[in-house]
Amino acid sequence: MRTTLAGEELAIGASPFFCARESLDQASALTSHLASLSGMTIATYRRDLPNLGTTRANAPSATYLATVHLRELPSLGRWCDGSFQRQPVRHVGDLSCIDLRHRYVAEVTHPFHTFSVFVPQAAFDMLADEMGVPTITQLDPSGHAACQDGLMLNFARIMVPLLEQAEQHEKMLAEHMLEAIRLHLAVRYGGMSLPSPRQPASLAGWQMHKVKELMLDDLSADIGIEELARSCRLSASYFIRAFRGTVGVSPHRWRTYQRIEKSKGLLVQTDDPICAIALNCGFSGQSHFTRVFSAITYVSPGAYRRIHRSR
Numbered sequence: 661m662r663t664t665l666a667g668e669e670l671a672i673g674a675s676p677f678f679c680a681r682e683s684l685d686q687a688s689a690l691t692s693h694l695a696s697l698s699g700m701t702i703a704t705y706r707r708d709l710p711n712l713g714t715t716r717a718n719a720p721s722a723t724y725l726a727t728v729h730l731r732e733l734p735s736l737g738r739w740c741d742g743s744f745q746r747q748p749v750r751h752v753g754d755l756s757c758i759d760l761r762h763r764y765v766a767e768v769t770h771p772f773h774t775f776s777v778f779v780p781q782a783a784f785d786m787l788a789d790e791m792g793v794p795t796i797t798q799l800d801p802s803g804h805a806a807c808q809d810g811l812m813l814n815f816a817r818i819m820v821p822l823l824e825q826a827e828q829h830e831k832m833l834a835e836h837m838l839e840a841i842r843l844h845l846a847v848r849y850g851g852m853s854l855p856s857p858r859q860p861a862s863l864a865g866w867q868m869h870k871v872k873e874l875m876l877d878d879l880s881a882d883i884g885i886e887e888l889a890r891s892c893r894l895s896a897s898y899f900i901r902a903f904r905g906t907v908g909v910s911p912h913r914w915r916t917y918q919r920i921e922k923s924k925g926l927l928v929q930t931d932d933p934i935c936a937i938a939l940n941c942g943f944s945g946q947s948h949f950t951r952v953f954s955a956i957t958y959v960s961p962g963a964y965r966r967i968h969r970s971r
Contacts, residue, residue: 676705678715678766683707686773688823692835695885696790696897698782700838704730704820705774712768722781723760724799726845728809728816729753731773738766753813757799757849775816777841784846790897796850809848815841861902867892868906875911879919880942885911919943920956927965934961 681687689703733750741762750756758764760778781797788795801807815837822834846852863871870891874883888911889899903911919941926937938949953961 676703677718679712683712685709690823690831690834692838694835694839696783696786696900697835697838697842698780698786700780700783700842701778702819702823702834702838702841703776703778704816704823705776706731706772707768708771710770715764715766715768717763717765718760720763721760724757724779724781724784724845725760726755726757726777726779726799726812726849728755728775728777728812729772730775730813730816730820731771733772734770736766736768736770738764740764751808753810754807755801755809755812756807757801757845759798775812775820777838777845779842779845783842784850784852786895786897787842787846788852789895790901791852791855793853793855796846796852799845799849801849811844812841860905861898862905863892863899863902867894867902871903871911875915876918879915879922880940882942915942916952917956920953923949923953923961924957924964924968927961928968934965937961 675681676684676687684705685708686704686706689701691699691701729750729752732752735749736747738745738747740758747756747766779799785795801809819834819837822830847854871888874888874891885896885900888903889896892899892902894902900910903914907914909917923937923941926932926940927934930937932940934949935946938944938946941949943949943952950960953964957964959967
């Protein structure tokens with residue numbers, strides 16, 4: 661089973677780049693749809709038989725691969741851009757990192773089980789931008805106690821079962837854990853500095869004016885966080901934090917409130933069917949509109965219309 665939050669597979673994670681899917685006993689992956697994570701992917705690969713043989717080379721990509729070993733793997737031979745490297749024995753809980761801008765080929769003769777994290781360079785760049793610190797350009801676990809990483813091993817033990825789950829709340833849990841993994845890798849192995857305490861982010865007056873103009877222009881239209889962030893000359897992750905710091909709620913939540921306010925006027929001042937009002941205000945349908953409206957106002961749209969028209 662292979663799943664992603666976005667409903668689409670990231671080729672490098674969902675389909676193992678190093679061998680045919682049929683050569684593995686397990687190959688599951690999940691890709692984040694959060695803009696700030698830039699397609700970050702987790703995957704688990706397991707083969708119970710020996711002699712996989714020579715792996716396929718990866719297509720060069722500005723992506724790091726951090727691998728946690730869940731089964732001991734004896735020493736193997738590996739080539740990086742054609743240069744031979746003898747790899748040490750990997751024990752359970754060992755972490756290894758490679759930069760997929762290079763081409764790797766390995767000779768795998770023993771069974772293996774891994775938890776893999778694919779982190780695009782863009783994901784680290786977004787994290788650095790959000791924290792206001794320099795980005796990182798490498799992951800190097802060599803100086804860390806035989807590469808043992810108990811935290812990453814615990815992440816792996818929690819997340820490998822989640823890769824086989826279809827429940828949305830479990831996917832959301834995995835996605836939040838991806839943010840923690842990204843920070844851990846960046847700080848421990850990339851040397852990223854943590855920022856000094858600072859005032860909460862906020863939008864300038866001109867930025868808030870521009871954003872409100874875009875968000876209120878047509879409440880029935882979809883508008884993405886990236887477009888709003890670009891209008892403020894900010895990254896998407898920093899924009900979300902600054903908007904919340906200014907208004908107190910997320911951009912999505914704020915726009916939902918505006919849609920509800922518009923719908924209140926239409927319910928009282930027009931005879932339009934509730935289904936038409938729902939679409940006019942940007943909801944996917946009457947059931948979606950009724951659910952959101954009731955959660956915010958504590959009455960259904962129909963009840964709200966009756967109450968206010970009887971006054």
